[in-house]
Amino acid sequence: MNEPRILLLGAGGQVGAALQSRLASQGQLTAHDRTSCDLGDLDRLRDAVRAARPNLIVNAAAYTAVDKAETETALCERINADAPRILAEEARATGAWLIHYSTDYVFDGTKPTAYTENDATAPLNVYGRTKLAGDRAIMDTATDFTILRVSWVYGVRGRNFANTILRLAAEKDELRIVADQFGAPTSADLIADTTAGIVRQHIFTKDPAKAAAARGLFNLAPAGRATWHSYALALVREARRQGRPLKLSEENILPIPAAQYPTPAKRPQNSMLDTGKIRRLLGHDLPDWQQPLKDFIAHSHPA
Ligand SMILES: NC(=O)C1=CN([C@@H]2O[C@H](COP(=O)(O)OP(=O)(O)OC[C@H]3O[C@@H](n4cnc5c(N)ncnc54)[C@H](OP(=O)(O)O)[C@@H]3O)[C@@H](O)[C@H]2O)C=CC1
Numbered sequence: 001m002n003e004p005r006i007l008l009l010g011a012g013g014q015v016g017a018a019l020q021s022r023l024a025s026q027g028q029l030t031a032h033d034r035t036s037c038d039l040g041d042l043d044r045l046r047d048a049v050r051a052a053r054p055n056l057i058v059n060a061a062a063y064t065a066v067d068k069a070e071t072e073t074a075l076c077e078r079i080n081a082d083a084p085r086i087l088a089e090e091a092r093a094t095g096a097w098l099i100h101y102s103t104d105y106v107f108d109g110t111k112p113t114a115y116t117e118n119d120a121t122a123p124l125n126v127y128g129r130t131k132l133a134g135d136r137a138i139m140d141t142a143t144d145f146t147i148l149r150v151s152w153v154y155g156v157r158g159r160n161f162a163n164t165i166l167r168l169a170a171e172k173d174e175l176r177i178v179a180d181q182f183g184a185p186t187s188a189d190l191i192a193d194t195t196a197g198i199v200r201q202h203i204f205t206k207d208p209a210k211a212a213a214a215r216g217l218f219n220l221a222p223a224g225r226a227t228w229h230s231y232a233l234a235l236v237r238e239a240r241r242q243g244r245p246l247k248l249s250e251e252n253i254l255p256i257p258a259a260q261y262p263t264p265a266k267r268p269q270n271s272m273l274d275t276g277k278i279r280r281l282l283g284h285d286l287p288d289w290q291q292p293l294k295d296f297i298a299h300s301h302p303a
């Protein structure tokens with residue numbers, strides 16, 4: 001059989017960058033970043049898919065600037081909702097499988113326990129609303145798709161909370177960090193590894209039962225629970241242990257309620273995702289969130 005053709009969009013992002021090598025080893029990879037394929041141009045996007053004739057489309061591109069989205073709403077909507085709809089239409093028309101990523105920000109965060117795939121969505125902000133519209137477009141249009149719903153993603157090169165804290169810890173002697181929002185910091189590598197495993201074991205397989213099991217929406221998060229405050233503490237503690245020069249000491253990382261940290265976009269209080277469904281698919285447990293932070297700090301270089 002010929003090598004399967006894989007199309008990756010958003011190759012320059014945290015998850016996209018981590019996916020590149022893992023997908024290249026499984027087929028003939030066409031990887032686009034924003035410069036080679038702008039998702040804001042929907043006709044161009046359709047052309048790019050048709051030119052690549054993929055058996056698998058992986059969409060790691062998204063508008064992820066949560067606060068800016070409150071004012072750049074139309075663009076955010078195009079990238080997060082309209083572009084996934086085009087991808088779903090093309091996937092359906094050609095029989096390609098579509099992999100896409102969703103977010104905890106589709107929830108309002110009022111549930112006291114972890115969210116399952118069946119819980120009702122109620123986004124609090126524009127980013128969450130547009131991401132939910134993208135999820136729905138795919139679920140309504142595509143037949144062969146996998147959506148991984150993830151949260152609190154960090155990677156060495158990304159614009160993320162972890163890199164922000166490492167930068168601030170070198171500059172400031174005090175930080176005030178929200179301590180009443182709960183979630184699980186998730187490395188882009190965990191997401192890319194899990195994606196690659198699903199591609200290998202479920203999508204590029206001749207076993208229809210294996211493929212059927214991977215269809216649909218799956219939460220993905222590491223084990224354990226954090227707050228933004230406990231996450232910041234863990235980062236600074238590990239950075240110090242690794243000998244980074246820091247101005248900030250741990251006792252000056254002050255816990256505050258979200259009400260004391262006003263932002264343009266409202267964020268959910270509870271971002272915990274129940275991972276029972278994907279653990280059954282994978283056949284194993286997921287690692288704790290804290291362990292990969294050591295590796296992250298060893299390799300990250302905040303600007
Ligand atoms: N980051 C997080 O905390 C979370 C992310 N997710 C989801 O996971 C997926 C991957 O996110 P992640 O890798 O973290 O995000 P990043 O912001 O790191 O990557 C997204 C990529 O999409 C690209 N992009 C943005 N606009 C366009 C456009 N108009 N055309 C083409 N590309 C564009 C960005 O390019 P550029 O760099 O040039 O802007 C960037 O490379 C997304 O679906 C996101 O919604 C879900 C939960 C949490």
Ligand SMILES: Cc1cn([C@H]2C[C@H](O)[C@@H](COP(=O)(O)OP(=O)(O)O[C@H]3O[C@@H](C)C(=O)[C@@H](O)[C@H]3O)O2)c(=O)[nH]c1=O
Nearest residue numbers: 064066103104105151152153160161176177178228261
């Ligand atoms: C820098 C800083 C942030 N915070 C708080 C604000 C906020 O509640 C929380 C996180 O802020 P950030 O803006 O870094 O994170 P945010 O951009 O909201 O992260 C989200 O991104 C999108 C793409 C997702 O899909 C989500 O899963 C989530 O990861 O930290 C402080 O309390 N003190 C600080 O000094």
Ligand SMILES: [Mg+2]
Nearest residue numbers: 024025027028
């Ligand atoms: Mg190859």
